[in-house]
Amino acid sequence: MEIIEKLNKTLLSKSLKTCRLDIDTYKQAALMYSRIENAVAVLSDMQENRSYVYSSETAKELGLTFKNNPLEIPSIWEEEILKRIHPDDKLEKYIHELRFFEMVDSLKCEERSAYHVLSRIRMKDKDDQYRSVTHKMFYVYSPDNEKLRFTICLYTVSIDQTPVQGPEFLIVNAVKGKVIIEDQVNYKNILSARELEVLRYVGEGFTSKEIADTLSISINTVSRHRQNIIEKLNVKNSVQAFKDSLY
Template sequence: MEILETLNKTLLNKNSNQKNKCLLDTASYKQTALMYSQMENTISVLSDMQANKSYVFKSEAAVELGLAMDENPVEIDSIWEEEILRKIHPDDKLKKYIHELRFFKLLDSMKPEERIHYNVVSRIRMKDRCNEYRFVKHRMFYMYSPYNGKLRFALCLYSIALDQSIGIPSDFLIINAAKGEVIVEDKLNYKNILSQRELEVLKFVGEGYTSKEIADALSISTNTVSRHRQNILEKLNVKNSIKAFKESFH
């Protein structure tokens, strides 16, 4: 199972029946997303895990990143904002998915009253209106339902990073905002661990390609792809901070 399928299976509330339904008011959360976009000039994405929908509120930052401003908000029949995700550097996109899975599993293991203290802060590369990569600050918050205890909303905020220094790498952090502490810090550099071919396979995996599709794209056999994928798991598994990565392939 690829990482996007794992995330969909993990995050979406597909089996919510009427008795077990979350009754939180979507309109109030949409208003919160709108306020963030207006006050902080962010691109605010509110994803509804129960309805499998997203609402994208854009600001002038969207223009800088070359995103269309035809509608505001844009309503999407998916929890994935493809127009934005296509802009993210492939390496950072894969790490973003892994980090989100790790974040969910961390919060899922906590008591409900503790979850509100935690959020994700990332520094990722996205293509701008000139088709050049710029650093973007990405923050993510999860809101759980008091009715059924399940994850209901995810709020993602994208804003142009103040520091555009190339020498500073992409960053993926989980923080406790109440204490001002970094809980999980992932600065794994795949390029120092994996071979060039393994990096190619890894990028295809992150985009949701099957082993057969990867084999066809790289003109190699499916057995070779499977061997590369196993090597990737074994190499990355030596890093404690990347345990969730292995789970994403099962």
């Protein structure tokens, strides 16, 4: 999956200077989030490429079953959760997380903790029906090497179940109580039906040849659709990584 590979390259911490933050402190924080907010809490360790998933009653509501609590997985991607997210929302989630990382990474280390992501996405529930789910994501940077060390993601069933055309993504400055970036791009109003198909397959990890074979079109046509997507979505500067992932 091209965009996942790009996110791995961007997010996974590689530094000669090891981060000395105590992971047990953040495991306890994730556990408390799962209990107090009744959330599914995921703590991901960028230094070790490992995650810990803390379950709750919300997990059952979303049709998630984990054999252990916490469940330890050898990846920063919680696949059991991600596969229940609406395919369109999942791709936009990845794009937004790249935007968030690049914005926060450009700040001074002491300023970064003020920001987090607040999203509303569609996820399948225990009855395989899509429900609105609130997703929060927090970054923890190392004071030793100033690299991203931990992310904490929280998933809760949203109070607002009003049907929406797509996901809602916000970058919030919690210190000032302000929404810094509101990203509610409706791709259906920007891209053609065929371009949406191509974008969806890109997000699911298909190569250009696989997309061409699946849609019974030429690789050149796929390349042209990809170029149109780049131009129409104006993916440059802060989302240069996503632009790169389309090639």
